[in-house]
Amino acid sequence: MTVAELEEHLAPIRHEYADPRSLILPALRYVQGEAGWLPPEAMAAVAEATGFSQAYVESVATFYDRLYIDEVGRYCINVCVTLSCMLRGSDELFEHIADYLGLDGEGTTADGMFTLAKVQCIGACDRAPCLQVDSGVQLGPLEPADATCLIDDLRAEPAPARYDR
Amino acid sequence: MPELNCVYRHREFGDHLTTLADYERAGGYLGLKETLALSPDDALYAFHRSGLRGRGGAGFPMGRKASFLPKDTGKPTYVVCNADESEPGTFKDREIIEHNPFQLIEGMTIASYAVGCERAYIYIRGEYEAQAQVLDAAIAEAREAGRLGPDALGPGRPFDITVYRGAGAYICGEETALLESLEGKRGQPRLKPPFPAVAGLYGCPTLINNVETLASLPPIMHRGPDWYAAMGNEKSPGTKLFSVSGHVLNPGNFEVVLGETTLRELIYDMAGGLRPGREVKAVWPGGSSVPVIGADSLDVALDYEALNGVGTFLGSGGCIVMDDSGCIVRASWRLAQFYRHESCGKCTPCREGTGWLANILGRMVHGEGRGEEDIRLLESLFGRISGRTLCPLADGAVMPVQSALDLFREEFIRVAHEGSPRPVPMTEAPVG
Ligand SMILES: Cc1cc2nc3c(=O)[nH]c(=O)nc-3n(C[C@H](O)[C@H](O)[C@H](O)COP(=O)(O)O)c2cc1C
Ligand code: SF4
Ligand code: FES
Numbered sequence: 001m002t003v004a005e006l007e008e009h010l011a012p013i014r015h016e017y018a019d020p021r022s023l024i025l026p027a028l029r030y031v032q033g034e035a036g037w038l039p040p041e042a043m044a045a046v047a048e049a050t051g052f053s054q055a056y057v058e059s060v061a062t063f064y065d066r067l068y069i070d071e072v073g074r075y076c077i078n079v080c081v082t083l084s085c086m087l088r089g090s091d092e093l094f095e096h097i098a099d100y101l102g103l104d105g106e107g108t109t110a111d112g113m114f115t116l117a118k119v120q121c122i123g124a125c126d127r128a129p130c131l132q133v134d135s136g137v138q139l140g141p142l143e144p145a146d147a148t149c150l151i152d153d154l155r156a157e158p159a160p161a162r163y164d165r
Numbered sequence: 166m167p168e169l170n171c172v173y174r175h176r177e178f179g180d181h182l183t184t185l186a187d188y189e190r191a192g193g194y195l196g197l198k199e200t201l202a203l204s205p206d207d208a209l210y211a212f213h214r215s216g217l218r219g220r221g222g223a224g225f226p227m228g229r230k231a232s233f234l235p236k237d238t239g240k241p242t243y244v245v246c247n248a249d250e251s252e253p254g255t256f257k258d259r260e261i262i263e264h265n266p267f268q269l270i271e272g273m274t275i276a277s278y279a280v281g282c283e284r285a286y287i288y289i290r291g292e293y294e295a296q297a298q299v300l301d302a303a304i305a306e307a308r309e310a311g312r313l314g315p316d317a318l319g320p321g322r323p324f325d326i327t328v329y330r331g332a333g334a335y336i337c338g339e340e341t342a343l344l345e346s347l348e349g350k351r352g353q354p355r356l357k358p359p360f361p362a363v364a365g366l367y368g369c370p371t372l373i374n375n376v377e378t379l380a381s382l383p384p385i386m387h388r389g390p391d392w393y394a395a396m397g398n399e400k401s402p403g404t405k406l407f408s409v410s411g412h413v414l415n416p417g418n419f420e421v422v423l424g425e426t427t428l429r430e431l432i433y434d435m436a437g438g439l440r441p442g443r444e445v446k447a448v449w450p451g452g453s454s455v456p457v458i459g460a461d462s463l464d465v466a467l468d469y470e471a472l473n474g475v476g477t478f479l480g481s482g483g484c485i486v487m488d489d490s491g492c493i494v495r496a497s498w499r500l501a502q503f504y505r506h507e508s509c510g511k512c513t514p515c516r517e518g519t520g521w522l523a524n525i526l527g528r529m530v531h532g533e534g535r536g537e538e539d540i541r542l543l544e545s546l547f548g549r550i551s552g553r554t555l556c557p558l559a560d561g562a563v564m565p566v567q568s569a570l571d572l573f574r575e576e577f578i579r580v581a582h583e584g585s586p587r588p589v590p591m592t593e594a595p596v597g
Contacts, residue, residue: 016284016327018241018367021349029291029330050349063351063509065333066291082253083453083499084410084485089590120335120503121253121453122292125410125485126417129590135294164294 001034001042006049023050024060028067029165036163037068065119066135066165073108073115075154076165077101078132081118084125088141093129094118096144100151113155134164169396171384171404172377173420175264183299185306188267194312196383200275201319208279212382215390216402221247221338221375222452222481224469233362234280234370243371244277244285245347245361246379249331249338251290252452253503255483257406258376260418262289262296265380266303272379274317274324275386280372283323288343291332300328335507339556340373342509353509354556377406397423401468405482409436412443412488412591424468431467432486440591443488447569451480453500454561456568457493476568490588493573494580497566498526504562515559518550522566529577532584539581543570 009030010023017023027050031042038061040054047054061067068076079094098116101109108115122138124130130140131147133154142150174191175182182188200208213228234242246269250258261269273285289297304326307313317324329347331337337346341355344366365371381403385393394402401423410416415437428450432438439445445460450467455478458465462475472479487496501523510516525539525546535542543566551563570577 013327018369019348022329022347024349025330025332025346029332052349060349060351063334063353064291064331067332081499082503083449083496084254084416086496086499087411087485087487087491087591091587092590119292119333120506121251121255123250123256123259123290125254125256125408125483128410128416132292135292137295138292 001031001045003045003048006031006045010049020050021052024052024057025064028057028061032067032165033162036074036165037071039071068165071108074113074159076115076117076134077151078117078119078122078134080120080122080124080128080130080132082121082125084121085128085130088128090129093131093142093144093147097131097147097151100148114151136164169404169422170420172261172268172380172406173265173418174268174384176420180264182265182267183303185267185303185310185312188265188271192387193267193383194271196386197271197274197278198387200278200386205279205281208275208386211386211390212276212279213390215385215393216399217378217381217385217393218401218403218469219375220377220381220405220482222252222454224479227374227378230362230374231276231280231372233360234372235363236281238370240369241284241367242280242282243366243369244273244280244282245343245366245371245373246273246285246287246376247338247340247343247373248287248289248293248296248376249335249343250293250376251335251338251507252454252481252483253500254408254410254449254485255452255481256408256410257418257482259293259296260406261376261380262293263299266299267307268380268383269300269376270303270307270313270326272382273326274312275382276372276374276379277324278318280370282372283325285324285326286347286366287326287328288337288347289328289330290337291330294330297328297330304328334509335503336509336556336558339558342556343373344371351509353511354558356555397425398468398470400470405467405479407431407467407482407484409484409486411486412439412491413437413486414439421467424466424471426467427463428465428467428484429463431484432463436486439486439488443490445486446489446491447487447493447496447572449483449485449565451478452483453485453503453565454557455480456564457572458568459572490591492530492580492585492588493569493576494526495530495585495588497569498523498530500565501526501562504558508558508562512554512559514550514553515562518546518559519562521546522550522562526566529581530585534581534584536582537578540570540574540577543577 124138127140
């Protein structure tokens with residue numbers, strides 16, 4: 001990701017905002033889509049393309065759960081554990097996935113394929129218990145066996161061209 | 166069944182109105198046509214006459230809020246749609262966006278005409294990427310057809326909409342935090358006043374409304390504010406969406422005329438009721454930030470005043486149901502964890518207090534409670550958090566816990582001594 005590429009991406013939307021600061025979030029989302037997370041070079045590129053300091057850009061990025069300042073796996077498995085999902089088995093679903101991935105709770109698998117996270121209500125309580133792969137469609141209701149299939153399928157996929165985070 | 170698909174128009178038309186042609190065939194854009202025949206002030210007055218109240222949680226009259234925007238300030242005026250929908254138990258706006266996006270776009274166009282806005286924003290939570298793409302496509306189609314763009318409100322009268330994606334933060338649903346986020350900052354609430362109507366986005370007059378509020382405008386303007394005001398009761402007119410989830414057999418969204426349906430009907434007739442042999446134990450009727458109520462309140466009518474009458478709020482309409490297999494302390498703990506995670510950290514009572522609530526409830530649930538001492542500690546915390554913070558998130562964290570303790574005190578005391586065994590989740594639970 002070069003600064004020029006990022007600027008090219010931002011050019012058509014610049015006029016939509018009275019203040020270029022509003023471009024920071026779209027820029028962060030865009031560079032995260034390339035790298036999968038936000039390494040310091042990505043923050044630096046956003047800073048340069050938008051005209052704000054890298055420290056400021058980082059202070060914005062750290063506020064948001066779905067902007068990753070630490071490296072994550074190829075796929076983020078985001079399991080909702082808020083009340084409606086809990087009542088329908090989210091904790092059991094989460095533990096099953098952790099076991100299947102060989103993880104002791106939240107974290108990233110050794111092969112860098114998956115990052116498993118507990119997340120708060122993703123607005124799909126009618127599908128509880130549910131999860132999201134990155135920011136994809138909310139999937140549910142899921143039995144543990146459904147989650148196993150999902151993970152097997154993801155493992156078989158080639159690396160995505162852009163991350164859907 | 167007093168169910169009427171006014172905002173969920175798509176339900177009358179094969180479940181999808183995702184192309185402009187389909188939407189127009191279903192009566193779409195007739196509301197805008199009526200609106201453009203009025204002066205902006207008369208349009209504002211129509212909003213007011215309809216009695217429509219904000220559907221995002223606070224229930225503030227929409228027309229009144231729109232009339233607070235100063236005119237002729239020399240600055241642009243903005244309309245911002247709050248599509249953050251992060252309140253636990255709430256997923257009603259998602260269905261509007263996924264199945265009926267043009268009704269939201271039309272509603273925003275109508276509101277923008279009335280307040281004189283040329284560029285509006287939809288702030289949508291980052292987790293709704295699939296839904297944001299539906300909006301992007303619908304907006305592109307509307308632009309193609311001239312419904313958005315340089316002549317959207319008539320020759321030479323431009324109007325357009327930008328979809329702005331959040332990135333995972335419940336607090337960005339609070340209107341001033343949302344504006345901060347949209348301005349490219351950390352999403353922390355602002356001190357009010359000034360209110361967004363006067364100094365909102367980029368310091369300009371700004372109307373912020375929920376998705377459902379804005380999507381209610383097309384039928385109001387098409388069929389007339391009096392038609393709308395005649396539905397429901399005087400203080401709570403119109404229809405409201407409820408999302409029902411938790412221990413019900415048929416979770417989903419339901420649109421009802423306010424005041425005409427009881428909570429019991431919503432749970433048993435619409436949402437399929439409970440498993441055989443189970444009874445309702447607790448309901449959070451308006452999202453997780455409202456006081457919880459018990460089985461003795463099920464006959465309450467679903468409208469703002471009646472729900473206040475049983476000590477809770479209509480809120481966002483996210484109705485979470487727990488049956489008698491659930492533990493109220495465990496449920497309260499899970500909600501406290503939510504608020505701890507989502508506190509923006511700006512105010513000490515909220516940042517620290519939500520952590521304390523979660524810690525105490527957590528140790529109670531895990532059998533490490535300190536008996537009555539923990540109950541007293543909990544009670545001493547409520548007043549030190551509520552009403553002492555910049556935004557209502559902290560009150561929203563306290564209300565469900567405090568009300569649960571009031572209603573189920575015995576159970577809290579028992580759990581504080583003995584812990585709470587992990588329940589069998591609904592899908593695997595033996596019936597009866
Ligand atoms: C912590 C918190 C979270 C909120 N989340 C949302 C939300 O996700 N969606 C929403 O429409 N309103 C939310 N609100 C309410 C908004 O601040 C605001 O009242 C609403 O967008 C106004 O629109 P309305 O009048 O159409 O309801 C939230 C408020 C608070 C205090
Ligand atoms: S009450 Fe909580 S969420 Fe609201 S501003 Fe204060 S710390 Fe932030
Ligand atoms: S509680 Fe899990 S999606 Fe809402």
